[in-house]
Amino acid sequence: MDATHHAHLVLQRLPRAGASARARLVEHFGSAQRVLEQSAPDLAPWLEAEAREALADYQDHLSRSALGEQVQRDRDWLAQHPDVQLLALEEDAYPPLLKEIRRAPPLLYVRGDLTALSLPQLAVVGSRNPSTGGRDNARQFSAFLAARGFAITSGLALGVDGFAHAGALDAEGVTLGVMGTGIDRVYPARHRRLADQMLAQGGALISEFPLGLGPQASHFPQRNRIISGLCGGTLVVEAALKSGSLITARFALQQNREVFAIPGSIHNPLARGCHRLIREGATLVETARDIVEQLGGYLGYQGELFADESxxxxxxxxxxxxxxxxxxxxxxxxxxxxxxxxxxxxxxxxxxxxxxxxxxxxxxxxxxxxxxxxxxxx
The missing domain is CATH 1.10.10.10 (Winged helix-like DNA-binding domain superfamily/Winged helix DNA-binding domain)
Structure with missing residues (x-):
């Protein structure tokens, strides 16, 4: 493991130092290694006292400190799992679109094929309890888009996320799952087989969270900014007015990415979030072809391959x-x-x-x- 990755693991294990605080530190000092060289007083504007004390103890005692011991456990686990790789914000291999967003994750854990992250990606998100039509749309839109060259990115959750991943697999395409847990945990557990199929087909699982971290409510909105940040556009299949999918869509808008929404019946409460997005400027789509036509430049796909159907x-x-x-x-x-x-x-x-x-x-x-x-x- 190189010094950059080690430094990021140290920063990630600091108590009460979230991703946003760590991103500000790396941005200000230029690298995670430079952050570790700073004295505790110099870090007062960015870190709380508990984090500064833990870092000072690490600087004085290195591997014999509590922080050093935890980082060594992380390194040991990574050594035993060569299919998991680290990507630091400073590295050229870090996904370029994600690097553009505000407070990009300083460190990513990636299980699977790193090249999947460089593919043109489209996020497909929606309700965890979709209607029959929502399930069908998620799967069929994703299959169509994956067959045309998009990698389908979602959150590995129940509902629309799972059907989106499955649709990409149906088309023998690539699909990526952004996790709200550590990379060593699959949540929900029933999606372990789905995750394995995604990896076997050239996809990847991605997490910014430390090893061993289980699901927490606050993780999923944080995870959503990565889903949208990796992608040129986000498709919302079904969403209630209070929905994590709308959070993803709003992150996409803040990141200057395209947002697409499938309209539904006025009697379907799961269509109301999509209708609100459309009123706010999202593109209404009736077919997956609408998305390919709008993102043709991003995909580099030649539109003449689509023959008009009567x-x-x-x-x-x-x-x-x-x-x-x-x-x-x-x-x-x-x-x-x-x-x-x-x-x-x-x-x-x-x-x-x-x-x-x-x-x-x-x-x-x-x-x-x-x-x-x-x-x-x-």
């Missing part, structure tokens, strides 16, 4: 009666009786068509009734 191909593989059922269904849930009235079909005939449409993946049955599954893919 409106008639919107529902391929359906007969005329099935198309009529889908048209009558619209975009809000309907029960069987309401749909029979709107489609002018008897209940028996309608039921048979609905079974066929569910098998074709066009319609889904939920507790609220039958709903149309958005294609999402373009």
């Amino acid at each position: 409106a008639a191909s919107e529902l391929p593989g359906l007969n005329d009666e099935e198309r009529a059922v889908v048209k009558a269904l619209g975009y809000d849930p309907q029960d069987l009786d309401s749909l029979a009235q709107h489609s002018n079909l008897d209940v028996g005939t309608l039921s048979a068509h609905l079974v066929g449409l569910q098998l074709k993946g066009v319609v889904s049955e939920t507790a609220s009734g039958f709903v149309r599954v958005a294609s999402g893919s373009g």
Whole structure:
């Protein structure tokens, strides 16, 4: 381990010294190593007394200090896990877009392929309890975008995050997970297999938190600035008005990145956050192609590869009666009786068509009734 990484590990283990304080120190003194050379009085404007005392003890006793012993444990763990690498803010390999944000994380732990961080990335975020349509959109939009060259970046959380990662994997694309825990912890635990699949397919897991740190509520808004900071744009699939996804979107706006939002039913509370973002200037998107067209320069993707599809191909593989059922269904849930009235079909005939449409993946049955599954893919 080089001196730069060691210095950052020391600073990271200082008590009561968060990422913002450490970023200010590195910015002011030029490097983590230079920070360690400063006397405790010189650091008074940036560090609280407890942190200054711990650093002074380290400067006097090095590996025999409490701070030195903890850093040695971190180094031992890293030596035993060569798949985890450190990236310091001063290094050329540090993601350039992330380096641009205010108070960029001074130190990143990266498990997986470092080159994944240099790919053009799009953040896909949303509710942890999405609707059926939200799940489908997250997965299908992500698959489409991953197939066109975007790495899909999200937070490895339940809900939209997990479906976004899965969609990228469906398309044999690359996906990155930014964690709200130490790199040695996967949260939630049920996503361990998903995390393994992401790594096996050339992706990466990223954390700015110390080893061994478990999930805490304050970590996730902090994590969100990294999600948006790594990416040229952020897509919000579904979000309530009070949502961590809106925090990510606002970080993206502050970082001068593009924000996209998928509109939804006015009756869906999970659409209200997206609608607010659209009113505030986010780009309304109906298909994943809308995003590729807007971020074409960022991606370096040639637009002529997208052949325009006619409106008639919107529902391929359906007969005329099935198309009529889908048209009558619209975009809000309907029960069987309401749909029979709107489609002018008897209940028996309608039921048979609905079974066929569910098998074709066009319609889904939920507790609220039958709903149309958005294609999402373009």
